[in-house]
Amino acid sequence: xxxxxxxxxxxxxxxxxxxxxxxxxxxxxxxxxxxxxxxxxxxxxxxxxxxxxxxxxxxxxxxxxxxxxxxxxxxxxxxxxxxxxxxxxxxxxxxxxxxxxxxxxxxxxxxxxxxxxxxx
Amino acid sequence: xxxxxxxxxxxxxxxxxxxxxxxxxxxxxxxxxxxxxxxxxxxxxxxxxxxxxxxxxxxxxxxxxxxxxxxxxxxxxxxxxxxxxxxxxxxxxxxxxxxxxxxxxxx
Numbered sequence: 001x002x003x004x005x006x007x008x009x010x011x012x013x014x015x016x017x018x019x020x021x022x023x024x025x026x027x028x029x030x031x032x033x034x035x036x037x038x039x040x041x042x043x044x045x046x047x048x049x050x051x052x053x054x055x056x057x058x059x060x061x062x063x064x065x066x067x068x069x070x071x072x073x074x075x076x077x078x079x080x081x082x083x084x085x086x087x088x089x090x091x092x093x094x095x096x097x098x099x100x101x102x103x104x105x106x107x108x109x110x111x112x113x114x115x116x117x118x119x120x
Numbered sequence: 121x122x123x124x125x126x127x128x129x130x131x132x133x134x135x136x137x138x139x140x141x142x143x144x145x146x147x148x149x150x151x152x153x154x155x156x157x158x159x160x161x162x163x164x165x166x167x168x169x170x171x172x173x174x175x176x177x178x179x180x181x182x183x184x185x186x187x188x189x190x191x192x193x194x195x196x197x198x199x200x201x202x203x204x205x206x207x208x209x210x211x212x213x214x215x216x217x218x219x220x221x222x223x224x225x226x227x
Contacts, residue, residue: 036216046155046163046206048216059215063121095162104151104169105210110162 002027004096004111012090012118018083022096022111029077030054034099036107037070037081039092047092051099052079086118124207124219131225138194140222142207145188150211152190154183156203163206167192194224202226 008020022035029035037049050060052070060068064083072079083090093115097107124144132138142152152170155163165174167183170190180195194201207219 038216045221046208046218048218051216061215100168102168104153105216106153106165106168106208107155107163108165108168108174110164113162 002098002109004098004109006094006096006111006114008114008116010115010117012086012116013120014087014118016084016086016118018081018086018090018094018116018118020081020094020096020114020116022079022081024077024079024098029072029079030074032101034105035072035079036097036099038095038097038107038110039090040095040113041089041092049081049083049094088118090116091118092116122209122214122217124209124217126205126207126219126222128220129223129225131227132194132197133227134199135196138197138201138224140192140194140205140207140224142190142192142219143188144209144217144219147188147190147209148185150209152183152185153208154181154190154192155206155208156201157206158203166205197224197226199226 003025005023012018034051036051052058058070069082093113095113096111098109099105100108154167157163166181170185171183182193184191205222
């Protein structure tokens with residue numbers, strides 16, 4: 001059973017950079033799956049941030065593309081998210097998730113989520 | 121940008137059927153999936169590719185699509201089904217889009 005676990009600072013100052021890592025256990029990150037980040041502002045809906053393949057190829061939500069960078073550390077079975085120039089609007093629970101390989105993409109495994117607050 | 125619209129809330133009595141709709145332009149040309157999310161928890165996939173149920177998901181959850189509207193149906197709704205439900209679709213130009221979310225209340 002694949003498990004994902006987010007880690008990183010829970011508080012980021014405005015205009016700073018949000019950095020999170022997702023650890024994958026119970027399986028390897030070097031599979032046919034893509035790996036994604038999804039966020040959810042308090043009391044609001046879900047928003048896809050981007051996805052990355054173990055080879056390093058990444059795709060980002062066009063609305064966030066100018067501020068997002070994702071990377072992968074295959075030897076550690078981890079992938080990471082960096083979001084720069086953050087504002088209070090970036091305050092959210094950030095989830096990492098696995099994209100299923102069963103045809104059309106959807107998320108079959110999710111991390112427990114980590115709350116990141118942007119505040120001075 | 122592409123949008124998927126859901127009703128904000130649906131109320132259902134225990135044992136009855138709840139139906140949640142998800143509408144979007146050209147949704148008929150995409151596959152829809154559905155997630156439930158209980159307070160403080162991560163989303164859980166309950167339906168994928170319009171009407172397929174992952175292993176471990178009860179048979180009372182079913183999905184369908186007609187035209188540009190996908191529907192999640194919960195038959196014999198139980199108190200444990202009270203949650204927020206989100207639809208999601210994907211295509212190569214819009215990538216992953218989530219619906220606005222529906223709060224299901226079991227009265």
